[in-house]
Amino acid sequence: MSGFILFTIYRECIFYINLRHAYLMSPYHAKRLSSRTVLFANVPNRYLDEQRIRKVFGDTVTNVWIPTDTDELEKLVKERDQTARRLEKAEIRLIKLANELRRKQMAATGQNGSVSPPPPFPSTVASPTSAVASSMAEDLEKGEGSGRVSTSATPMSRLPDVNGSVAAQWVPAEKRPSHRPIANYLRRVDTIKWTRNRLKILRPQIRKLKRSLIKGDGAPLGAVFVEFSNQADAERAFQTVAHHRPFHMSTRYIGIRPDEVVWHSLGLGWGQRILRRFLVLALVTGGIIFWSIPAVIIGTISNVKSIAKYVPILFWLPKLPGPILGVIQGLLPAVALTLLMRIVPWILRGCGRLMGLPSLSMIELFVQSAYFAFQVVQVFLVTTLTSAASSSVMAVIQDPLSTKDLLSQNLPKASNFYISYILVMCLAVGATSLLHIVDLFRHHIMAKSMSSPRMMFNIWNRVKTVHWGGLFPVFTNLGVIGKFPFFLSGSGRC
Amino acid sequence: MSKVKLPGADDSASLMSLVSTLVPVTIYAVVCLSIFWILRHRCPRVYAPRAILGRFLPQERSAALPATWFSWVKPFFGVEDLSILQHAGLDAYLFLRYLKVLALITFVGSLLTWPVLIPLHKRGGGVATQLDALTIGNVVNPRFYYVHVGVAYCFFSKSLPLAC
Numbered sequence: 001m002s003g004f005i006l007f008t009i010y011r012e013c014i015f016y017i018n019l020r021h022a023y024l025m026s027p028y029h030a031k032r033l034s035s036r037t038v039l040f041a042n043v044p045n046r047y048l049d050e051q052r053i054r055k056v057f058g059d060t061v062t063n064v065w066i067p068t069d070t071d072e073l074e075k076l077v078k079e080r081d082q083t084a085r086r087l088e089k090a091e092i093r094l095i096k097l098a099n100e101l102r103r104k105q106m107a108a109t110g111q112n113g114s115v116s117p118p119p120p121f122p123s124t125v126a127s128p129t130s131a132v133a134s135s136m137a138e139d140l141e142k143g144e145g146s147g148r149v150s151t152s153a154t155p156m157s158r159l160p161d162v163n164g165s166v167a168a169q170w171v172p173a174e175k176r177p178s179h180r181p182i183a184n185y186l187r188r189v190d191t192i193k194w195t196r197n198r199l200k201i202l203r204p205q206i207r208k209l210k211r212s213l214i215k216g217d218g219a220p221l222g223a224v225f226v227e228f229s230n231q232a233d234a235e236r237a238f239q240t241v242a243h244h245r246p247f248h249m250s251t252r253y254i255g256i257r258p259d260e261v262v263w264h265s266l267g268l269g270w271g272q273r274i275l276r277r278f279l280v281l282a283l284v285t286g287g288i289i290f291w292s293i294p295a296v297i298i299g300t301i302s303n304v305k306s307i308a309k310y311v312p313i314l315f316w317l318p319k320l321p322g323p324i325l326g327v328i329q330g331l332l333p334a335v336a337l338t339l340l341m342r343i344v345p346w347i348l349r350g351c352g353r354l355m356g357l358p359s360l361s362m363i364e365l366f367v368q369s370a371y372f373a374f375q376v377v378q379v380f381l382v383t384t385l386t387s388a389a390s391s392s393v394m395a396v397i398q399d400p401l402s403t404k405d406l407l408s409q410n411l412p413k414a415s416n417f418y419i420s421y422i423l424v425m426c427l428a429v430g431a432t433s434l435l436h437i438v439d440l441f442r443h444h445i446m447a448k449s450m451s452s453p454r455m456m457f458n459i460w461n462r463v464k465t466v467h468w469g470g471l472f473p474v475f476t477n478l479g480v481i482g483k484f485p486f487f488l489s490g491s492g493r494c
Numbered sequence: 495m496s497k498v499k500l501p502g503a504d505d506s507a508s509l510m511s512l513v514s515t516l517v518p519v520t521i522y523a524v525v526c527l528s529i530f531w532i533l534r535h536r537c538p539r540v541y542a543p544r545a546i547l548g549r550f551l552p553q554e555r556s557a558a559l560p561a562t563w564f565s566w567v568k569p570f571f572g573v574e575d576l577s578i579l580q581h582a583g584l585d586a587y588l589f590l591r592y593l594k595v596l597a598l599i600t601f602v603g604s605l606l607t608w609p610v611l612i613p614l615h616k617r618g619g620g621v622a623t624q625l626d627a628l629t630i631g632n633v634v635n636p637r638f639y640y641v642h643v644g645v646a647y648c649f650f651s652k653s654l655p656l657a658c
Contacts, residue, residue: 004602005650012595016588023584302511326514334515412629419625420515427519431526439540440533460539461549468585475596482600 030231034257037227038238041251041358042270047243048220057237063227067266068218073209080202085454087195090177092452094192097175098167105170221267223358247274253358260360268356280355284348284370288377294340295378299386302333302417307393333417334424337379344374345470367469375477379421387414418481425478439464509624535561544581556581606649614641 029035047053050064162169167176177191184194212218228234234254243249247270268276300307305325308317317325348370352363388410389396396403442459450456530541538546538561545558556577559566579587611630618633626632630642 004606004648005599008595008599012591019584019588322510323514326510326512327518330511330515331518408631410631412631413626415629416511416625419512423512423515423519427523431523431530435526435530436540440537443539444537461547463543463547463549466585468589471589472592475593479596479600482596482603 025231033227035231035255036229036234037225037254037256038234039223039225039253039256039261039266039358040242040249041223041253041266041268042248042273043222043224044243044245044248045220045222047249048222048224053224053226056242057226057228058233060229060233061226062229063225065225065227067221067223067225067263068213068216069221069267070213070218070263073206073213076202076206076209080199080206083195083198083202086179087192087199088454089452090191090195093177094167094171096451098170101170222269223266251358253362256359256361262353262358262360262363265353265356265358273356276354276356280351284351284373287344287347288374291340291344291374291378292382295337295382296386298333298336298340299383299414299417301336302329302383302387302420303413304329310393330417330420331424333383334420335428337383337421338424338429341375341379341474345371345467348374349467349469364467364469367467368472371470372473372476375473376480379477380480383417384411384414387417422478422481425474512625531563534566535563554581554583603649607645610641610645614638 023029024035047056048066050066053064054061173190178188179191179194180186180188181194226234226237228237238252238254241250242252251270251273304314305318308314317328320328345367348367349363351370352366355366357363357366388407395406447456447459450459534541538558542558544550544554544556559569575587575590578590612628615628615630615632618630618635618638620627620632620634633639
């Protein structure tokens with residue numbers, strides 16, 4: 001039985017290595033484009049050339065992609081997408097509004113749609129919504145010209161066969177969806193017309209920019225994707241030194257899927273990469289230190305009864321009935337600690353992005369290791385020490401030399417807090433994640449109130465990604481708590 | 495080793511805080527579980543997205559569990575880890591395996607340590623009460639600590655890396 005932990009860990013290591021090899025070499029994985037493609041970052045300008053790259057890596061190279069700086073294009077595409085979404089939303093709103101008004105009108109005339117109602121608005125009502133929009137739209141908008149709508153004298157229950165906006169039959173111009181763009185000095189415009197015009201301007205710009213980028217006019221980013229004909233060659237290129245100078249082409253990655261590339265960090269030079277890494281690690285270290293302030297408060301709460309005697313404001317605490325005191329000392333700090341640690345992975349993910357890691361999986365990996373440091377320091381070390389220290393702070397002040405003995409006597413008591421913490425983790429957090437309360441809300445309450453089909457489709461179809469980086473360290477830390485207090489409390493006495 | 499009378503030695507709230515954590519947390523967990531049990535087969539998009547969603551490739555889909563009240567439990571626990579590896583990927587499989595290994599280590603650890611150390615702590619001669627009496631802080635005689643060292647060696651053991 002001896003050495004049980006080490007035996008298990010070694011066995012798992014060997015198992016993991018074998019499993020990883022089997023997975024990487026399985027045809028399903030080996031034949032994928034991503035596992036045959038190597039990404040080199042920090043490529044010197046001389047090598048940002050397809051011919052030269054082919055010369056370096058030999059005949060097995062099938063494709064070379066050199067990403068270029070596409071900031072401007074991205075900005076335009078983003079604006080186009082936003083405009084298109086806005087147009088879509090406005091159209092849906094208009095359709096719904098028109099349909100509602102039409103049904104109201106049909107109900108008002110008393111006929112259930114079989115006999116034609118009179119035209120709701122005379123043609124003069126369907127006037128331009130605003131001077132700006134109409135003057136811009138005059139000749140561009142053949143399909144949407146509200147001024148040209150010929151409200152036919154024979155309206156009917158089915159949709160009238162008219163040129164222009166059918167909705168104008170029921171929706172007066174001032175009720176059409178509108179907004180106030182900053183570019184128009186916050187004056188009101190008809191959303192549909194405005195966005196259509198904007199799209200008409202944006203599309204040729206994007207097309208032009210795209211064409212010039214494809215031709216090779218853009219500034220290259222200093223990174224190269226090299227596709228090889230098989231996985232073995234890709235691995236060979238990945239595992240050999242590609243450039244004689246240090247840091248050049250040394251940052252390389254294999255198996256990155258296009259949808260997880262963080263494009264803006266591809267262009268970073270090696271100097272900047274080192275600098276950013278240093279800064280982010282400093283930031284994380286500082287974060288760990290300063291995050292301990294709330295953790296200290298929580299640790300103190302978990303043993304608040306002991307210090308209540310010395311703090312006059314807390315005179316009421318020992319007088320509380322047992323169960324309430326128990327909630328304050330047991331449940332409250334455990335829940336607070338769980339919630340406090342929930343925020344950290346999101347901050348760390350931002351840090352990983354800042355650091356210039358080129359793929360989302362790598363960011364998760366960074367989050368995992370940094371978050372584990374957070375967990376161990378905050379949940380384990382700081383809370384243990386403060387929980388122990390707070391219960392003996394007065395005795396230490398009276399007799400500072402007894403600190404060692406006091407701590408050794410009080411440190412083990414912190415285990416009470418961890419019983420609470422593990423209970424909360426296992427029962428409350430486990431039950432909550434089984435319940436999927438956010439998903440329930442998303443699919444059964446939010447989806448019901450969605451107006452746009454696109455949003456409904458997204459809610460139905462989009463699957464939330466699992467952020468492993470925030471998941472593993474929590475359980476690793478539980479393992480640490482489960483095993484090491486035993487050690488710590490033993491060494492505290494020696 | 496000087497024995498200092500601790501301020502909070504005889505009025506520990508440890509048992510109370512354990513109970514008053516356990517009770518609300520258990521109630522909460524039971525409520526969550528029963529909501530889950532009721533809604534499980536009514537909300538397949540929430541609880542079985544991999545079985546119904548068209549965006550997953552055929553090899554990524556997992557087989558749907560029976561949409562009944564109780565008969566899904568047995569097939570659920572019968573799901574092989576290997577089928578999770580095939581349908582949900584390496585990450586999910588290794589995560590499950592990781593949890594299992596952790597549970598195994600802690601379980602064996604408690605089997606090793608509890609029968610030896612808890613009676614030792616309880617009779618350690620300290621003045622602590624309630625749960626505090628079960629911790630190492632309750633042991634007065636320093637010679638008892640050799641037992642801890644022995645148990646720690648059994649549990650962690652320095653000999654294995656040398657053997658490897």
